Amino acid sequence: MQVLFTSPWVPAEWIKAHGLEPRGIWSAPQLGLDSPPLSAGLCAFANAVVGLAEKEPESAVVFSTHCDQLRRGFDALAGAASPRAFLFNLPATWQTPVAGQMFASELERLGEFLVALGGHEPEPGELLETMTHYALARARLRAAAAGCTGRRYAQALAAFHWDGSCPESIQAPPRGEEGPSPRPWVPLALIGGPLPRAQWDLLDAIERAGGRVVLNGTEAGERSLGPAFPLEALRAALASGAGGREALVEALTRGYLEGCADVFQRPNTPLYAWLETRLQARGVRGIVLWHYVGCDLWRAEAQSLRQTLGLPVLALDAEEVPAGAVRDAVRLEAFLEALR
Secondary structure (H helix, E strand, O other): OEEEEOOOOOOHHHHHHOOOEEEEHHHOOOOOOOOOOHHHOOOHHHHHHHHHHHHOOOOEEEEEOOOHHHHHHHHHOOHHHHHHEEEEOOOOOOOOHHHHHHHHHHHHHHHHHHHHOOOOOOOHHHHHHHHHHHHHHHHHHHHHHHHOOHHHHHHHHHHHHHHOOOOHHHHOOOOOOOOOOOOOOEEEEEEEOOOOHHHOHHHHHHHHOOEEEEEEEOOOOHHHHOOOOOHHHHHHHHHHOOOOHHHHHHHHHHHHHHHOOOOOOOOOHHHHHHHHHHHHHOOOOEEEEEEOOOOHHHHHOHHHHHHHHOOOEEEEEHHHOOOOOOOOHHHHHHHHHHHO
């Protein structure tokens, strides 16, 4: 069974180790993004997630509390889909023991839900093998981040979040794709909420305007590759009999809490620490802030990004970038022209 999850901070390896197939919902080819009327107060992404959940009777959906709109979407889900829906409570705080206890408790509760769907309790060795697979894929994607074009990297990230894959070839661009176009280009960071397949045209629009996304900091972008685990220590402990399921759950919990860098956190200092290191290393000259109209967190962050990071910021509403066209191309071109 497929288990669609709505946040990269819900551990995909936990779902996979229970014998089910984790799928990052923003990577779903069938995810439509028709914008609801603004008067309805709905986020286009959350609305699309609920719609997809209702149309996929053979799939389960894991919502999370990192987004108020998605949490309300879980509440609104009715009928036959509701028994297949789960709400994962992500702690907004990250620096207290209580946050770790809460996350571990949610993992156990999610595990019970997965078993009820037909999954199984994972053996420690099976869970460690799955964690290792995902860790290696994340490492490959992190290593390839600075050398990939915007769309190609988005495609690789989408494949990883959809089925856990990452080909070794991602580290070396194919012949003919070794670098940017011959004309001068401006290095940009793309930061913000989910960027589904239907809106990858934004990446092409940036390149047509003379820019290049060298840092994909969207929700399921490079920023989602933070979780890390002490695999060698876990493997040695498991071999000696000193480690087991509890140690692996603790490692998952610590890895996700310490690796999370998102706007919903309080305080959200990990997000800025993550950004500052990469912005400087990649010579980023401007930031495109990607947000949905209903996302108050990202909309409110625009000024803080300008003041803290000291870079120009262009805020783009996701609803302004429908599939196949960019309505606000003039603003994008003007922004890049000012950075030259």
